[in-house]
Amino acid sequence: MNAGQILAEVFYTLIGIVFILVGLKALKDPGAQKKGTTAAFWFLLACTFILGNWIPKWIVGLAIVCMAVLTGIKGVVQSASDVPEQKVVRERADKFGYKIFIPALSLALSAVVLATLGSKVPALSWITANNSICLAGLIALCVVLAMTKADPKYAVVDGTRLMDNVGPTGILPQLLSALGSLFTAAGVGTVIANGVAAIVPEGNKLIACAVYCIAMALFTIIMGNGFAAFSVITVGIGIPFLIAQGANPVVVGALGLTAGYCGTLCTPMAANFNIMPAALLEVKNKYAIIKSQIPVALCMLLIHIVLMYVFA
DSSP, X not given: OOHHHHHHHHHHHHHHHHHXXXXXXXXXXXXXXXXXXXXXXXXXXXXXXHHTTTSOXXXXXXXXXXXXXXXXXXXXXXXXXXXXXXXXXXXXXXXXXXXXXXXXXXXXXXXXXXXXXXXXXXXXXXXXXXXXXXXXXXXXXXXXXXXXXXXXXXXXXXXXXXXXXXXGGGGHHXXXXXXXXXXXXXXXXXXXXXXXXXXXXXXXXXXXXXXXXXXXXXHHHHHSOHHHHHHHHIIIIIHHHTGGGTOOHHHHHHHHHHHXXXXXXXXXXXXXXXXXXXXXXXXXXXXXXXXXXXXXXXXXXHHHHHHHHHHO
């Protein structure tokens, strides 16, 4: 195991510890309902992160199935959190204003810089893409602690509260990404290609562009992940019906992926984009963000079809 893999294991362990703390938070809440099943979910999730590389794969798979069952029977609920009073929140918001976005910007910039250094400087090859995000998170944490002068323990307190608020939805992106790889390996793209061949007139490039973009959006809605949809739909539609007919593969790839993002705006499966923000903002209707994004998504999808036809 090289330095990059060791560092990754350290970060996975830290993430697993956060999940353990969320489970303990549920067990310690005297008023929590279903505290046993809630804690079991978070402990199983922690196990996959901390021990995933060291235990048989079938055990990891069984843990995921158990987590799905616990979620399906609505056995995972939110426990009580120590939330500041609204007056205190308002005072702190007025104090920091837009400066509160500095840590978020530092996270993004640090991740880009670290990832670039890791790919360009041989001595820093241990800074992989994933490790750069984790290291950037630590940098952003240091920035926010320096700005707010807050006690470091609140990083743990609010981190577990945030994870508890989001709930099982927070791990959907990982599961859906794995599902995309599974679909590709299972040959779903070939099945889609055979189906599309029966409905797309040979040589009709406009319809081919429309079918590709719409399929990318629809499959992203199902998968909740544009990258997962991209591999399947591009193999099934993009390559045989566009690239093989002379379309520019660079344009097809770029616009195809962003056409998938139109579907991202319309699905609760894209939890990190649409459900997490609703939980963070404590919106009463958790689908409010999706409802406001659908008209924009449809307009953008139409524009993608036009751009694909004109430029590809």
